[in-house]
Amino acid sequence: MTLQTEDYSSLKRRLILRDSLTFLSLVLITVVLFLITFFLFRSFASHRLELGQRWSARGQAAINSSHPDQAIVALRTALSYVPGQRSYELLLAQALGDAGYTEESYNYFLGLWETEPGNGFINLRLAHLAAKKSDVQTAVNYYRASIYGTWEGDGVLRRRDVRLELAQYLIAHHELSNARTELLIAGGNAPDDVPVSLTIAQLLEQANAPHDALNYYHKVLALEPKNPTALESAARLEYDSGHFDDAHRLMEQAMHEREAATSNQETIYPSDKEMLDESTRIFALAPLKKLPNNERVTRILQARALAKKRFDACSAQVSTASGLPTPLQDLTTKWGSKDATSNRVVLLNDPTQQDATMQLVFDTETQTSKICGAPTGDDALLLQLAKFPKAMEP
Amino acid sequence: METNPTIVETEPVAASTPREDMIARIAPGREERVFLVLSIFIGVISGLLVVSFRMAIEWLSVLLLGSSPNPHQPRLLYIPAAAGLVIALFTRYVFPNVRGSGINQTKAALYINNGYISFRTVIGKFLLSALAIGSGHSLGPEDPSLQIGAGVASLISRRFGMSKERLRIFAPIGAAAGLAAAFNAPISAILFVIEEVIGQWSAAVLGSIVLSAVASVVVARSFWGTQPMFRIPVVDLRDSRELLAYAALGVVGGFASLLFARCLSYLRPKLRSQPQWSQLLQPAAAGLLVGAIGYFGLVQVMGAGYEAIDQAMHAQFAWKMLLLLALFKIIATTLSFSSGTPGGMFAPTLFIGAMLGAAVGTFEKIYFPHLTGTIGSYALVGMGVLFAAFLRAPLTSVFMVLEVSGNYSIVLPVILANAIAYLISRTLQPVPILEQFTHQDGLDLPSMEELREESNLHLEDAMQPVTVPVLQGSETIADTLLSLAQYEDLKSIPVILVHCLDGLWYAAKREELEALGEMIDNAASQIEPNSEKVLGESATLAEHLGPERTPILFPDLPLSSALPHFQRWPLLPITNRAMRGSLEGTITLQEVLNRYQKHNQH
Known part of the structure; x- marks a missing residue:
């Protein structure tokens, strides 16, 4: 019985030893295999890279x-x-x-x-x-x-x-x-x-x-006062906003800059020139409140005459076709009122009447542009003024 | 019939058989412990070998085909042909067991040769598969990796003197490790081995398979990185009506897999029946033809084709081109595989599936632009579809797509498309392709599909109503005898059931009870008349029958669970699970046998 126990222990020891050695060799094989794979892979990866x-x-x-x-x-x-x-x-x-x-x-x-x-x-x-x-x-x-x-x-x-x-x-x-x-x-x-x-x-x-x-x-x-593009664009926007004096000033400056830079192949656009002319003409036409009274009334009378002419032309154009539409009928009534007939003396003595006359001019230009199409020449400028009546204020 | 040498490996007889019984006595828990530790080693070593295997393929590819193989390069023609010749010579004279993909070889090792795969086969598989794939043959590295893993497992386990039973199950453990490392998808690898190699869920190996697969993937990822094999596109299913498009993909995939399987099952035996000398030229001829496909424009079909899969997933081909690629991949793979060139079918299957999926996706994008799914998601589902239909691994196919995409929202399209493709393939080609290969090789390995679908019989299928007398174990012998006297034809009743006090049953033969009655009569004649009454009243029938009881059986248990007990019991009571001891019916050996016969006739 004692011998059997010794055999048993010896066998167990041998089994443990055998398993340990096998595992150790397995670990070694794994490590070696890993190292080989690792170095091969490194070379492989660098080649691929x-x-x-x-x-x-x-x-x-x-x-x-x-x-x-x-x-x-x-x-x-x-x-x-x-x-x-x-x-x-x-x-x-x-x-x-x-x-x-x-x-x-x-x-x-x-x-x-x-x-x-x-x-x-x-x-x-x-x-x-x-x-x-x-x-x-x-x-x-x-x-x-x-x-x-x-x-x-x-x-x-x-x-x-x-x-x-x-x-x-x-x-x-x-x-x-x-x-x-x-x-x-x-x-x-x-x-x-x-x-x-x-x-x-x-x-x-x-x-x-x-x-x-x-x-x-x-x-x-502000950063570059002489920038012609900015001057032109700003002028155009000022003009479209009814700031005709600013528009004129800026465009004039822009033109000046362009002219100064013609050697640099800068070109002056016809539209710019046109806008400058228009703004100049508006200044000549507009009955600005800052003008002397006499001059202002002269311009009002001039504007009224232009508007009347425009109204008559439009009325004639429309009535031959299909009778006067309501807005024109209203204007006909207005043109029969004292706003349309006030003479120079009355206007000189009555600033309210000046404004009323200008309002008639603006209404006429606005309504005729809607009914008879866009005006040209001074009528167009009056229409532009009609859009921004505050432009006449100082 | 000639035994086919390409699949079956003969295990060398050990000089001295390990003293299994002695080891079991000395260290009873040794095998289980060693088994688990070895699984990790198998995983690590398989992972390292598979990393080297992939390296070898890519190195050879650059070396042989150049760093950017493009059509009209003459080497596309002669390199695969020359490699085919070398492979044929080595397969014939040095590594005779490396033909084929490796899946059936692993199954053969498991079922025929106690899990034995020789070291020479592992080396041969490694070298020749790498040469074949690297030189442009239309084959994949996954199945060879599976066999390499199984070979490593076989080699290691043999060194530890494990029992035959353990040796056998080491092969699938290594197979899972090899496949997991090759595919960077441990769940799919585990499922595939269970679905296609083992055939059933087995608690004994599941833990080890998981350990080895995880170990191998960890090793592979430490080298290749954690990124998936393909760049996965956006997968999004917003409108359930789009499932119809995926169903269409399932139909296309089902028929494509059928075509692929038919091509293989036709050409492979044809080529293998040719004279030996011509078989030496077959891989070269296949290489030349595959190379010609590449030379004339479709270079994507050469090799495993992962880059083309990636490109298809990202909508980089027109749908007609995609269909062309799928068709020529079927042709190229059929040629390469049938010629006996070692290499796998996984990658070509995924390639064909991805191309078809992307083709369907592109087609639908053009003609049904309101569908929201990306072409990549169709390609991804297409891969699963072909996998399910061609390799007949429906569960693996679903998990593979989920694992590769990492996106759960694709699960519905995958399940739907895979199920349709699988059903079409099964209906039109009842025998799976891997099984056909085994038949062509003259083997009879178990069919995993049949195993999965085997309808198990249960006790309730053979159970009969209770017709035998039922006695109460609490009755005295005298009362028992009186109860028995009520049965006029007692002589014709062979068995009587006794319901004992503890809710258990005893199936007594009539002779047993008669002997009991005689024993009591004899005892009564020897003692005083008053004593008989005392004896009959004090001892119950259950006490006289002793402590032994029939086994507790329930109707839902497998029918086979009753078989071991018929040697002792002539009849077995079937009881209710909810009410202890409540009798549902009985079963006899004859009834069990009749039920089995009836089942087999169906």
Whole structure:
């Protein structure tokens, strides 16, 4: 029995020893195998990396030389060696877009976006592709995501550029109010910089926000008083706002600057010249309140005569066709009143009558323009004055 | 019939058989402990080998086909052909057991040869599969990885002197590890091995399979990184009507898998029946033809084709091109695989599925633009569809797509499309392709599909109403005898059921009770008349029958669970689970046998 127990213990010891040795050898084999695999893999990985770099460089070169199809092949090869390499993927997605594979490029960028939804560049590219696909809302969403996304390098500058691009996109799609908001935000964040302010002003003008645009043109002029573009645009906006004296002054200055810079191939636009002439003529025509009374009355009488002529012509034109419409009938009544017949003496002595006469002139020009079409010559200028009667005040 | 040498490996007879019984006596829990620890080692080593295997494939590919294989490069023609020739020579003279994908070989090792896979086969599989895939043959690395893993498991387990039973189940453990590392998808690997190799859920191996699969994936990921094999596109199902589109994909996939299976089941035996000398040229001819497909434009069909799958997922092909790629991949894979070139079917199956899925997705995007699913999601579902229909692994196919996509919202399209494709394939091709290969090789391995679908009989299927007398164990012998006297034809009743006090039953043979009566009569004649009454009143029938009782059986238990008890009991009571001791019916050996016979006739 004792012998059996000893045998048993000995066998057990031998079994434990055998198992331990086998496990040890297994551990050693695993370690050796791991080391071999590790070193092989390192060499393998570096070789692949090298191939990836080589092919991506070819891809980049093909993109630069406007051969997107070659770039696609090269970049796909590069990515097969370095899968998931962000820069290669971005280049490939870009090349796909450049080669006209909009849907493929969109899907590719979408895949990249999945892993990095806050990337400004990817969102911008997606916005471009969505815009290409005429998916306006998606494009706007990606533009916004791009603005609030992360950017490598000068993020502030890139965000402002994207915002301006978004504003342009919104203007193109007639979302003027949203465009104005974006532009005002862009302007608020922008430094006092002439080109940026000028761009914002021009876009605001396109976004039907003339007042804001004017502010920005003035900002430009504060920084660069001789900027002809700002002068011209500001003049035009002032003119359209009824600030004829400012418009005249600014346009005159703009013309002066243009003339001074003719050697630099600066051109004077006919429209600018026309506007300058019109504003000059308005000054000659308008019965400004700051004028001496005598002069003012002379101009009122002149304006009344012009308006009467216009009214008569319009009445004749319309009555031969189908009788006078109600507004013209009202005007006929007014032209029979004392406002239309007050003589020079009465007007000189009664400033209220002056205003009433001018009101008759403005009403006539406004109503005839609606019924008989846009006037020309001095009538057009009187109509312009009618829109901004305050322009006559000092 | 000639025994096919390409699948069955002969286990060398051990010089001295391990003293299993002695080891079991010395260290009773040793095997279980060693088994679990070895599973981890198997996982790690399989993972390392599979990493090396993939490296070898890619290295060879760059070396042989160049860093950017494109159509009209002459080497696309001669490299696969030359590699085919080398493979054929090595397969014939050095590694005779490496033909095929590796799945059936692993199954054969499990069911025929106690899990034995030789080291030579592992080496051969590694080298020749890598050469085949790297040179452009249209095959995949997953199935060879599965066999490499199984081979590693077989090799390691043999060194530890494990019992035969354990040795056998090491093969699927290694197989799961190899597949998991190759596919970077542990759940799918585990499910595939259970679905296709073992055939049933077994608690004994599940833990080890999980351990080895996880270990191998950890190793593989430490080298390749954690990113999935493909860049997964956005998967979104917003409108349930889109499921109709996925159902259409299921139909397309079902028929495509049928075509693929038919091509393989036709060409493979044809080529294998050719003279030996011509079989040496078959891989080269297949390589030349596959290379020609690549040379004339469809270079994507060469090799495993993962890059093309990735591109299809990201809508980089037109739908006609996608259909063309799927068709030529079927042709190329049929040629490569049927020629006996070692390599797997997983990757080609996924390739075909992805192309078809993307084709359906692109088609629907063009003609039904309101559908919101991305082309990539169709490609992903397409992969699962082909997997379900061609490899007949429906559960694995669903989990594979979920695991690869990491997106649960794809589950409905996957289940729907896979189920449709699976049903079409099953109806039109009742014998799965892997089973056809085993038949072609002259083997008779168990059909996993049949195993899965085997309807198990239960006791309730053979149970009969109670027709035998039922006595109460609490009665005295005298009362028992009086009760029995009520039965006029007692002689014809072979068994009587006795309901004992503890709610259990005793099935007494008539002879037993008669002997009991005689015993009491004899006892009564030997003692005073008054004593008989005392004896009859004090001892109950249950006490006289002793402590032994019939086993507790319920109607829902497997029919086979009754079989071990018929040696002792002529009849078994079936009781209710809710009410202890309440009798539902009885069962006899004859009734069980009759039920089995009836079942088999169906």
